[in-house]
Amino acid sequence: MVPWTQIFAQALGFRMNWDTPPDTFHPYRNHFIHRRTVYSHTEELLDKNGLNGFHCVRRAICEMEMIAEPRKMYHKLLKMVFRQQSSDTDRWHNKTAEDCKLSQLSCPFSFLDVSLYTDTV
Numbered sequence: 160m161v162p163w164t165q166i167f168a169q170a171l172g173f174r175m176n177w178d179t180p181p182d183t184f185h186p187y188r189n190h191f192i193h194r195r196t197v198y199s200h201t202e203e204l205l206d207k208n209g210l211n212g213f214h215c216v217r218r219a220i221c222e223m224e225m226i227a228e229p230r231k232m233y234h235k236l237l238k239m240v241f242r243q244q245s246s247d248t249d250r251w252h253n254k255t256a257e258d259c260k261l262s263q264l265s266c267p268f269s270f271l272d273v274s275l276y277t278d279t280v
Contacts (some may be wrong), residue, residue, distance in 0.1 A: 195247040214265035221259035
């Protein structure tokens with residue numbers, strides 16, 4: 160049986176490919192995506208699905224910082240997405256070890272649990 164976090168993660172990955180509402184997508188303008196936009200859209204999507212989006216994004220950031228050298232491709236991609244590059248994402252990145260523990264308790268969903276379909280190692 161597939162754990163609910165795995166099913167939810169696969170659906171989340173699919174839904175993250177589309178802007179909401181659809182009329183906000185303009186493929187020929189702004190060919191770049193900011194981390195703050197990815198974080199806030201992820202947070203909003205998780206909130207709409209009954210999870211605490213802020214804490215789930217922060218949990219992902221905390222978990223990625225614990226992986227020094229990711230071996231799996233999926234973890235390498237997550238590490239790239241959830242690293243801090245500018246002060247635009249300070250809202251999620253300014254944290255203590257206690258904040259990370261709180262986020263782990265507040266969010267039952269881990270992005271690390273998604274890799275079953277992307278890696279076999």
